[in-house]
Amino acid sequence: MKTVTAQQTKTGASVEFRGLRREFGEVRALDGLDLTIAPGELVALLGPSGCGKTTALRVLAGLEAVDAGEVLVDGTDVVGVPANKRDMGMVFQAYSLFPNLTVRDNVAFGLRLRGVAPAARQKRAQELLELVGLSAQEKRYPHQLSGGQQQRVALARALAIEPRVLLLDEPLSALDALVRTQLRDEIRRLQLRVGITTLFVTHDQEEALSIADRVGVMRSGRLEQCDSPAELYARPATAFVAEFVGTMNRLPGTVAVGSASVDVVGERLVLAEPGKHTDGDSVTVLVRPEAVTLAAASDGRAVVTDHSFRGAVTRVTALLSDGTAVLADLPSVAAADLVPGTGVDVGFGTQPVLLAS
Incomplete structure (x- = not known):
């Protein structure tokens, strides 16, 4: 051609x-x-x-x-x-x-x-x-x-x-x-x-x-x-x-700070569309896997349950204490030691997040 x-x-x-x-x-x-x-x-x-x-x-x-x-x-x-x-x-x-x-x-x-x-x-x-x-x-x-x-x-x-x-x-x-x-x-x-x-x-x-x-x-x-x-x-x-374009985590959260933020697994994230809920409302927060960070910690809030190698990126699944599964897309080099059974701390970056409708 x-x-x-x-x-x-x-x-x-x-x-x-x-x-x-x-x-x-x-x-x-x-x-x-x-x-x-x-x-x-x-x-x-x-x-x-x-x-x-x-x-x-x-x-x-x-x-x-x-x-x-x-x-x-x-x-x-x-x-x-x-x-x-x-x-x-x-x-x-x-x-x-x-x-x-x-x-x-x-x-x-x-x-x-x-x-x-x-x-x-x-x-x-x-x-x-x-x-x-x-x-x-x-x-x-x-x-x-x-x-x-x-x-x-x-x-x-x-x-x-x-x-x-x-x-x-x-x-x-x-x-x-x-x-x-x-x-x-x-x-x-x-x-x-x-x-x-x-x-x-x-x-x-x-x-x-x-x-x-x-x-x-x-x-x-x-x-x-x-x-x-x-x-x-x-x-x-x-x-x-x-949710339709790409993969999304659906995580439980609580609206806070004048409905401008949301608490998710001990972290406070900024809402992309503030003011649609009132403080204390229980909501479902949308976070892309590449925005999730995992760090090995023996007393972490989650445990790795799956480790899927995809070339340059590895998708790691971690289970929170409430049974919620979190997907994280990490550089394969960084994810090499996060084998199933590893305790991890979970982070969600700084980008504003959307709530499920």
């Missing part, structure tokens, strides 16, 4: 959802969804099953109607415009390749429907196959390719028509872990190279955080937060986002 140059030209269309509502009987799949995607940006929608992420993508594609709201592409509302007139490229979880067509003819299929001359469409297909690293397979049929290769053909076919927007509906979920990681990186390189606006729907948080410029976390048809992966992880706007 060709390498990506340092400078990329953002040539894609802008996309904006305004107050989208979509109901299926008593189920509200989209509940006033607002989202703006800049030209050339890759936004991933992430959330649990039924949160509305796929419905939002299908609305943009023209495959799903809306009950209210606007879908703007380069400032023009496309609600009511047929799917085949929206100039969108789409890649599904199922590859949907034509088994009776060669790889090259699969890629050129959309161009043929648009009446592009044979020579021009064959040239374009060859360019796209080179881009996805499948030039040598152009005369093969889909059944002669691996799953990852088939998905690259589907991606090349979507890009061949030079769409204004690329839509990816969980395109990697049917692949094994290693191929999924490799193809995920290839999709990102291609997206940057072409400069196309992309909406990527996935249920895999690692996938979303690694591939997107911004990640939107959805819940019950609404957008809880849409931010860069680093911002989303480090500063979640809500407890739902905090």
Whole structure:
């Protein structure tokens, strides 16, 4: 596959959802969804099953109607415009390749429907196959390719028509872990190279955080937060986002100091959202494993029960005296001596913490 140059030209269309509502009987799949995607940006929608992420993508594609709201592409509302007139490229979880067509003819299929001359469409297909690293397979049929290769053909076919927007509906979920990681990186390189606006729907948080410029976390048809992966992880706007993205410890605590702090296992931590509870309230505090520190102490407040080596990081589980399990992600060198049965003191860093909703 060709390498990506340092400078990329953002040539894609802008996309904006305004107050989208979509109901299926008593189920509200989209509940006033607002989202703006800049030209050339890759936004991933992430959330649990039924949160509305796929419905939002299908609305943009023209495959799903809306009950209210606007879908703007380069400032023009496309609600009511047929799917085949929206100039969108789409890649599904199922590859949907034509088994009776060669790889090259699969890629050129959309161009043929648009009446592009044979020579021009064959040239374009060859360019796209080179881009996805499948030039040598152009005369093969889909059944002669691996799953990852088939998905690259589907991606090349979507890009061949030079769409204004690329839509990816969980395109990697049917692949094994290693191929999924490799193809995920290839999709990102291609997206940057072409400069196309992309909406990527996935249920895999690692996938979303690694591939997107911004990640939107959805819940019950609404957008809880849409931010860069680093911002989303480090500063979640809500407890739902905090628990859905990454791993969280849920620890018992007591609100203190005018509801601005919380006492957790003998430590006082600052609340990220003070004033929502009164002093003395029992709450559940959310702390990421990498914020937890463990220090060996024979009279410590916890005992190590599990020690899971993960390369540079080791996840250590310690059990508090009340039976609460605490996960700590520590440098493997520092965690080497914290074997099961070791008494430890537990610390939680200085970052403000959220409370479970």
